[in-house]
Every structure is written in structure tokens, then in C-alpha cells.
Amino acid sequence: MTNSINEIPNTKAMFVIGSNATEAHPVIGTKMKQALAKGSKLIVVDPRCTNLAEHSDVWLRLRSGTDIALINGIMNIILANGWEDRAFIEARTEGFEETRKTIEKYPPELVSQITGVPVEQLIEAAKLYATAECAEIFYTLGITEHVCGTDNVKSLANLAMLTGNLGKESSGVNPMRGQNNVQGACDMGALPNVYPGYQQVANPEVQAKFEAAWGVPLSPKNGFTIPDMFAAATSKNLRALYCMGEDPVITDADANHVRKGLQSLDFLVVQEIFLSETAKLADVVLPGASYAEKTGTFSNTERRVQMVNQAIKPIGNARTDGEIICDIATRMGYPFEYQSSAEVMQEIARLTPIFGGITHARLGTQGLQWPVPTIEHPGTKFLHEGKFSRGLGQFVAIDNQLPAELPDKEYPFLLNTGRKLSHYNVFTQHSPSLEIHSPEELAEVNPVDAKRLGLEVNEVVKVTSRRGEVKTKIKITERVPVGMIFMTFHYFDSPTNELTNGAYDKTTKTYEYKVCGVQITKIA
Amino acid sequence: MEWLTLTIDGREVSALKGSTVLEACRVNNIPIPTLCYDKALTPAGACRLCIVQIEGMRNLPPSCVTQVTQGMKVETQNEKVRNARKTILELLVANHPLDCMTCQKLGDCSLAEYAYEYGVKGQEYKGEKRQLPIDDDNPYILRDLNKCILCGKCIATCEAVTERNVIGFAYRGFQAKVSTFMDTDLKDSSCVYCNRCVAICPVGALMDKNMIGKGRAWELKKEEVTCTFCDSGCEFVINSKNGKVLGVTAKSASNGRPLCLKGRIGSDFRYNSERTDKPFINRDGEFVQVTWSEFLGLGNIVEKINSLTK
Amino acid sequence: MEWLTLTIDGREVSVLKGSTVLEACRRNDIPIPTLCHDPELTAGGACRLCVVQIEGMRNLPPSCVTQVTQGMKVETQNPKVRNARKTILELLVANHPLDCMTCQKMGNCSLAEFAYEYGVTGEIYQGERRNLPIDESNPFILRDPNKCILCGKCIKACSEIQGKSILDFSYRGFDAQVGPAFNVPYNESDCDFCGSCVSVCPVGALVEKQMVGKGHPWEITKVQTTCPFCGVGCNFDLNVKDGKVIGVTSNPEAPVNGKALCVKGRFGMDMIYSPHRLTTPLIRKDGVLVPAEWDEALDLIASKFGEIKKNYGPDSIAALSSAHCTNEENYLMQKFMRAVIGTNNVDHCART
Ligand code: SF4
């Protein structure tokens, strides 16, 4: 996020696209509601009627996968009305003229046709967003989990730059990171192309720096991304996988493809706190420790690095993931000798400029928001103040693109996936109380479709895609539009990712979880 | 010394021959609730809260008076045992004032602790409650016999010092109570206010008046000190809250240690710099406040105090 | 910013203009009992326990809603003030169940704390007590309306923190109750089970159901930590007794969320003790995973990785790091892959 979570209650307009914040990021949802109570305007862009949509000033119920057209249309309206921020565009950005040409191809009427959103609503949304004194854009998976995820994001950046809603308090573009420490896993270089702190693997200076620090030669070649890994495993280019704290069989799109890849490996190690679906395929399973059993840090979605403090000893014979990695490294002839996670953080700070001033002691009870370049630096509340990291902000002309798979005759329903409040991915199912409260999948189907197919509330149906099938109970609700079925991926008994599409964004390699074609059939 | 092996809750443990099942559990960190047991006293088997199930025995024997045997199989937490304990607690609570909100003992009260653990609210057997007068006319001990659970520990610990023997059981059934000779208030008894009974009482029936209203058990820090006024080596507890000393209280004493009022009040004088009240003595049946030198001058401890202040 | 000087209990203190008398006292460590005040919520003025005496004012004004003025003279502990507070407490206790013995809130209950301090036993105004049903219909929040002192904090927490309006007053007078609107059980309302209401309740009317019977507040050690469930990064306190986590409570100092949490963060901690936890290494032998010693498992991994690296090169090994693990662990994982194995094949699951 470019802004901080506690700037939200003071913003004057919120543009929430593809994000079901009250369920996926509940406390951010509550901050949004606090902003509403203080008079902020709310624009929600979502095909599904989310809780925020109910509270919005305008709800743009677009067709799935037409986000770029919609954003271009809104920019078109902003320009037509002169609501853009000329001064900001001139002083802080480049590439505007070219983008303007693309935007001009998206007049409101055309956009309305593409997206299914009435023109008046587009105008209302453009006005609320562009004319507010400060405005924040929020997005999550609904934007990134598409084949054109990266372009969706760039479109949103265009929109923010066009109106100058960036680089100030309560104004910015805020992707909300899903899992608790996705931000941190990225920050720490658990990515095939960067070292900690986004330092490029391909950059020889960076390589030399890490070679000097770690005392071994390092590879200059970018590694495999996750989708590459499963493909490489199937073709025997990958022989061993060390999988820590993730369950790709359940959480990655096209589960059958993933399972096939994992089964082709010579050696699979899974380090987990529960016997996950992936662990069941492993050659060796190592019991890791839960958050209550270790000390370290997480980075949240506003880049705040915060302490995780050990409260109890690891359960049974379990060990912390850090300890296990160190032990394996040592057994392989490269001793990892750290007395504590605080000492690991010292090494991180030495090698990672954005973490330069972070120590466990400084994090204390309040944490610090990176960049924290020096030990005196107070941390950074919002990004891009006065200057973007690359200098000028780059406008990028983007055209609308269709999802890789849309409903067709054979698979007439559009499957949309997401989260629900009481669960997080799969592992909250291990909480007995959350499980009692919310025990099973309830796929959402529109009453019109239900009637047509003769489906009843709580009926168990079969949902089929080109890749697999699952059974699920249904709930009949107007939250979803006609022709859509909405499912979560929290439940082992209804593993939704048996259905989803393995197509992914060309830059980030993020799967298109959000859109694919499925068929619904009665079982009885 | 001979060791025996027995199984407690499925776990094999060793215990010395001659020890009780309760002792075997305590040594092995297996919790057993007790009300009338104290390691300094002869077990009485009175409260029955410590019952367990032992293979081959009818009934549920009290673990505090049952000796271990080789190969014994004990269950301490099964449903039958827990239900029986719960019933005992229900009955106790049914005849107990519900004063915990302001009771000085809460946080350190065995009855309240077990009631919490066993989910006992006293709703089960609602009945008549005792309405005994509170014995409040001496400056040292607040005696509220409505809270007494008749565990007998105060009597045993008082008796343990030969010349004391101030209290005993009187009456029977619902009327049963711990009483002084002739059932007088403590003031008119031979009580010497050593507070051995206060220190051993598992509930709020006997309280050190010095501490009432000054802080709740969980807010207090307790530090043990050995009395230096005579050679018996009795131990006292310095109670403080937020770094401030509130008062010195008696610590439950084993047989060889008499405890005495002078030792306690003298220690209070020594460690409690905030103390402003002058001490009391019982003069011809009435308590009167006297100067410190007069109070401490009683007996042979004046030199001791002097040597301390040096 | 303008500073004002006033006298509290004969002591001269300075505070910012616009502060309340209560804030002035709190800042200067002068204790004032409160039941309906919470710094995260809008001002109370309901319970009147915070009354003080102020020179020149008739009555005893509640300090939580009275602003300081220059030269104000405040008394917080004189007999008049203390008697007024005692009367308020007597009335509350008179209509309160005598459940402290087993109440989960004891040790952290404002009513019991002040009753103890003011020597209130509820004997003065013996009267009819409520006998309302307890709501235990959901796994998270235990509501005992008989213990409610009608302070209204839960209502404010629900609307001001959580942005919902589940809770409200219903009925009037002796029958007044606070709870989900129309007095339905929690699980029949639209409640999110964020537990904000529980976190502000000063008494045992709303308690965390998971913690009931597991330990008293004074036996618990609190360990501040960061939520493991989503990217918001809320902080809270793990409540630990005898080496076991028995629940989660809000930590008002939490930088992102204050007292707010969601159902996962506040109540999902029981997954730590899920029976599905792995507690020992497993090695596949003859097609099945069987328990093994750490040494055996780690040696096997080290030798297998070594062998595969030798035979097929470092790029034939990859790692999935974790968005659930700590930064330090992610750092170690990528360092392990890069420096020990010699490949950049490291990625983590959700690119969200
Ligand atoms: S006064 Fe205390 S120690 Fe004595 S019998 Fe009663 S409860 Fe037991």
C-alpha cells in the first residue's frame, strides 16, 4: 500500500475495485466504514454485491474481466469534464499524451456496452473520485488474479496520476496484500528474480554484494516461478521441491495440474503445521511451529514490519521453520549459525537498504514501516511523496483484454472465487470454533439461475470445469448476478481450485483465479 | 527406601513406599484439589475433595489418606471423580455467602478456585445459609464463620503448639462450627493472635484485619522473611502492592515454629515503613493501643529491636 | 496549543485546553473510577461513577464529559464524592448476580474492583434481581445480560469501531437490556463476531467463550504479537497460562488496529491446538508416511538434495517459501536456496 491503514478514516473518497475488504481484510473494512461515518464517498466496482457495495454511493456492477475498459471509461469522463489534475500530470508524470489517445477510444456509451454499467453511474463515479480533496484506490485479488492483472494495476495507477491522488496523506493506490506475510515474503526475496529488498538477481553489482556477504558464488539467472515449477517438474527439469508452509494443491489454480507436477518429482519435502494435501504427497514431512511458538517479524500490507513474539514452546516435537532450515543448511556443509531470529534480522538489515534501520529492539510494540534506511529513520508512512521511486510517474496506455476463458455453451456459468470473513485460505479450518461457526462451502447462485436449473437452497450440486469437478452446497442469493457462481477456497471438502484456470498473468505469473467457465448440474 | 510403581491417569510413576496417593500425584505434577490437607498436619480425610478412583476399590477413596501399593491403578480426572468432587463443592457453596466480589480472600481462596475450575455456582442445592455473627471485636483477626468450610485445619494448627489449643469443633450438623472454649469471641478467649490459623485457612473465614481492603491477592507481591526476634526462626510474609509495603502477615508454620504476635507486629514495624497505627494489647479483656516501646517491651525482645535498628 | 492550569486535590497540574477533567486526572496518575468511558469511543456520561466536585458548580459533574477551565479547582476523593460513587455502586450491585466466585471476568471486572475499593456489598438496596436467559448460542461470545450494567460501551464499539449497528438498548426501566437489536441471540443477528463489544465490556456480561474456565486474569501472561491470518497485520495479546495459549485479547496500543480485530484474529487461535497438528517428522517408507526422528529426516533431506544437485545441477531443485512464515524464515529460505543449493528457484504461493 502506498498509504497507511490509519490514513483511511480521513480520506474523502474511496474507489474500491475487486476487493471484498470487509471479508478479506476485515479491519481495513472497519476503517473504511469509519471513513464513511465521517462523510467519505465510496465507489465500489464489483460484479458481486459485497457488503461494501451495500454501503456505497455508487456500485458499478461490471461484467467480470472488463476492468480496464471501465477504468479507461472513467478517465475519459474525467478528461471530458476537465476534472484531471493538470499540475500534477505536468510536474510528476510522463507518457500522458499517448495514454490520452487510448483513453479517447473509450467513450462512456461504448464502455457502458462493454461493462454493462449505465453511463450515469460511470459519470457519478468519475465525479466522486476525481473531485474529492483526497482519494484512495483499493484493490486486491479481484484485480490481480486475471491474465491481465498487471495491466489492471497499471490502469489504476493511470487513474490516480490523472487526478493527482497519489503521494499524499490519505491519497494513493493501495493494493491490499492477502496473506499475513505476502508482503514480507516478497520483501525478503522469496522471489525468483530478486534478492531481499527487491535487488535484482540479474544485476552484477547486486550479485557481487551478496557473493561477498555470503562467501559463495551465486547464480545470475532468474529462477522458476511457481507455474514454471510445476511444468518443469512434469518435464523432469525439476527434480526436488522444498515446500514450506504452503499447500499448492489446494491454493494454486488447476489442482490436478499441480498434483501431477508434484507427483513427477524425485523428492518432495513439505514443512507444515498440518498434514496438508501437499504434505500427503511428500517424501519427507517436517512439523513446523505456529506463530505462537516463534519469534520473528511479519510485514503487513502497509509495509509495517511488526514483531511476532513467542508465547509457548512448539507443540510436541515440532520445530520453528527457521531452525529447520538452518539445520539442513548446516548438514549440507554451509553452517547457518544464528543465535536468534534477532540476529537474522541484523543480517537482513545489513544487506537490505529498505530494512537498513530495522532491529527487533526498535520494532518494539509499534513496528516500523519500510523504507527505514537508517537506524535513526522513523519509517515511511506513505510512499511517493514529492517523487516516485523511478523519478516521474509513467502513464501506460492500456487496452481492454478478455479473460483467458469465458463461459461458453458447454460451460455457461462464470465461476468467481473469493474469501469469506470467518476463514482465511485453508488453514483456519483447523480452528474448532471457526469451524463450528462456518463449517462448509455455500456456493452462491442467483435466484433466476436456481429457478431455471430447479435448484433448492442447501442443495448439493456438481460444479464442473474443463479441469475438474467438485460438489458443493449452494445458497441462493442476489449477491451474484445471473450467470455467475461464487465460491471460496477455504474448504477441503469442496476444493474449488480443482476447477480454476491455470492461465496466468504474463508478468507476475499470477493465476487467473477470478474467471473461468463452469457447468452446474443437479446430482439427484 | 523402597520404591513402588503405580499408574496414574495412564502414566507410570514411582513413589516411595509409605507415601499417600496424593503425595505421589503432587510429586508428579498431577493436580488434585484439596481443602483439609496440609503437609504440616496429620491428614484428616475430612473434606473428601481429594478423592480418586482406584482399580479394585469400591467407592472413591480420599487420596490424602490412601497409601500407594505396588501396581495400583489410579484415575484422578475421570467423569465419576470429577462429578463427585463437583457435588462436594456444590454442597459447600450452597451454604456459603456469595461475597467473593469484595472478599479479601479471593484470588487465594481454595473454595473459589475449585468452584471456578469445576463450574460450580451454588445453584444446585439452594438452601438455608448460616447467619452467624461476625467476630470483629479484636484488632487482629476477622472471623467470619459463615465462610468456614469446617476443614479443621485451624484447630489442628492451633493445637500443634502445646499451650495454645484455643479452638475446637462445637455442635453438629448444620449448626457445626469452629468455636472457642465457651463459644466466646476471640477477644474473650485465650487466643494469642499468632495467626497460625489465619495463615492455614483455605477460605476467607479467618482473615488478617491488617490487610482488609488494601489490595486483592493478585495485586500483591509477597516476599518471605525470617523473624529475628527469637530463635524459633518463624517466617512471615511482606505484602506489597505497586512497590509499596502494605503489611506483614503470618506464613503457615510447621510444628516446630510457634509464630507469635510480637514477632509479626515487630516485623511489620521493621519492614513496613508506612505503618502509622500503634499496636494493640489486650488489657483485662479490652484492647487498648499502646506505644511501640511498650508493645515491644513485653517479653525479651527489646534488645533485639535495638540491635536491629543499629 | 494552549495549556490551562488547574488544581486537583490541592495539586497544581497543567493540561491542554479541550481536555476533560478525567483526561487531566489520568495524565497525572490521579485515579478516577469509570465504567462507561473508553478512550477509543465517544464520551460517555452514562454511569456517573466518574463524578468529582468542582468549586463553583452545584451537583457533582461527571469528569469524563466536563472540560477543564483555567484555574478550576477539582476534588476527586472527598467524602461527598466517594459517597455518591458508593451509592451508584450499591445500586448496581443490588441488581447484580453474585457470581464473582466463578465469573470469567473476575480480576478484570471494573464493577468488582470498585465495589471492593468502596466496600460495597450490595446489602443496602436488596431488591429484585434480573433473571434473564444467557446467550451461549455461538462459539465466540458468551452474553450474560444479568451482569450487564447498561453502560452502553458495546453499542458504541459496534458502531464506532466495527461500523455495524448490531447492538442497542431494548425495553426500559428495570427491564432495560443491551444486546443485539430486538433482543435476538447473537447468532441470529448480523453480527460479524469481531468481538469489539467484548473488548470494551467492563464487566462479565460479554466474555470470550473460549476462555471460560481456563484461567483467571491474574494467572495469565499476555504476549503481544501479530495476527497470522491476513495482511492487515493487527496486533493482539496472546493470553498464556501454564505454557498454554487460552485466548486472545485486544491490546489497545496495537499500532494498526487498536482494540479492533476480526473473528479470525480474535477467535481463530484455537488452531494452534488443532488435533491435526503435525508433531513429529514423517518419512515415506514403502509408500506410506511413518514417524521418524529429526536426525534421520534431516540427514535424508541433506543427502538427497546433495545428490540431486550433483546429478542434475542446482537448478533442478526449487523451493516454495511461505507467506505464512516470518521475514526471518523467508530470508533464511532464499539464502538457503541461493547460497547453499546455488539456484534462484525460490518463489512463494499467493502473489496477492
Ligand atoms: S476457619 Fe478456616 S481453617 Fe478453620 S475450619 Fe473453618 S475453613 Fe477450616
Ligand code: SF4
Ligand atoms: S471465602 Fe472464598 S468463596 Fe467465600 S466469599 Fe471469600 S473468596 Fe469467596
Ligand code: SF4
Ligand atoms: S461481572 Fe464482575 S461483578 Fe459481576 S459476577 Fe462477574 S466479576 Fe463479579
Ligand code: SF4
Ligand atoms: S461482535 Fe462485533 S459486530 Fe458483533 S455485536 Fe460485537 S461489535 Fe458488533
Ligand code: SF4
Ligand atoms: S454488555 Fe457490557 S458493554 Fe454492553 S452495556 Fe452491558 S455492561 Fe456495558
Ligand code: SF4
Ligand atoms: S485480526 Fe482479522 S483483520 Fe486483523 S490481521 Fe487478523 S485476520 Fe486480518
Ligand code: FES
Ligand atoms: S484433602 Fe483429602 S479429604 Fe480433604
Ligand code: FES
Ligand atoms: S465514566 Fe464518566 S459517566 Fe461513566
